[in-house]
Amino acid sequence: MTEPFAFFNPTLDVYISQGDLPHWRQPRALYFVTFRTADSLPHHLIEAWRIQREDWLNQHPKPWDEATADAYRERFPRQLQRSLDQAHGECLLRDKDLRELVDSSLRRFHQERYWLDEHVVAANHVHALIAPLGTWELSRILHSWKSFTATAINKAAHRSGPFWQKESYDHIVRNPIELEHIRNYIKAHK
The missing domain is CATH 3.30.70.1290 (Transposase IS200-like)
Structure with a gap:
């Protein structure tokens, strides 16, 4: 199928x-x-993540090779996922x-x-x-x-x-x- x-x-x-x-x-x-x-996610975590992401993007302008794209995904989307797993909020x-x-x-x-x-x-x-x-x-x-x-x-x-x-x-x-x-x-x- x-x-x-x-x-x-x-x-x-x-x-x-x-x-x-x-x-x-x-x-x-x-x-x-x-x-x-x-x-x-508490505001302070989001703000720290946003600042780190902005700094990283300034240091790694596009276009990216696959290794840089993987580094971005590991550092930012996956970092956010790990923070969610800590069960903040109600x-x-x-x-x-x-x-x-x-x-x-x-x-x-x-x-x-x-x-x-x-x-x-x-x-x-x-x-x-x-x-x-x-x-x-x-x-x-x-x-x-x-x-x-x-x-x-x-x-x-x-x-x-x-x-x-x-x-x-x-x-x-x-x-x-x-x-x-x-x-x-x-x-x-x-």
């Missing part, structure tokens, strides 16, 4: 949008995404019912709007491997997940205000070796 997704293809066009993070898009791409609760997703609400929302349109691979709902963040299907775009899928679950969680927890951080991290999976590494990383959270 042919996989319903493709790995990053350097010969195809890449659409890049910019928020606090760059977001690369390619048709049929498989993405590793992480979205986190609004209180998951960690409302430790509650079994709230965790299951998010998990069922992720599974809801599997094979209809997107292909959902390995995923996990952690105490203060979510990791998922996902490939949008048809005309569905990753940003629209993420917005749907986050909007629905934030409303439901706020109602269940008798709270109001933002539940999820506005921006999500996403990365186009490069190859089968990287895919296996990411799958193992997600499984280690379970």
Whole structure:
């Protein structure tokens, strides 16, 4: 059976949008995404990370070779992932019912709007491997997940205000070796 997704293809066009993070898009791409609760990282950690990243980028102007790109990914996105694993914030997703609400929302349109691979709902963040299907775009899928679950969680927890951080991290999976590494990383959270 042919996989319903493709790995990053350097010969195809890449659409890049910019928020606090760059977001690369390619048709049929498989993405590793992480979205986190609004209180998951203390402000001082985010600010220190941002300053270190800005300094590093100034010292390593693009274009990058593969070794420099790997160094960037290890130093910054992975560093942020490790900080999330320290479980800062309220960690409302430790509650079994709230965790299951998010998990069922992720599974809801599997094979209809997107292909959902390995995923996990952690105490203060979510990791998922996902490939949008048809005309569905990753940003629209993420917005749907986050909007629905934030409303439901706020109602269940008798709270109001933002539940999820506005921006999500996403990365186009490069190859089968990287895919296996990411799958193992997600499984280690379970």
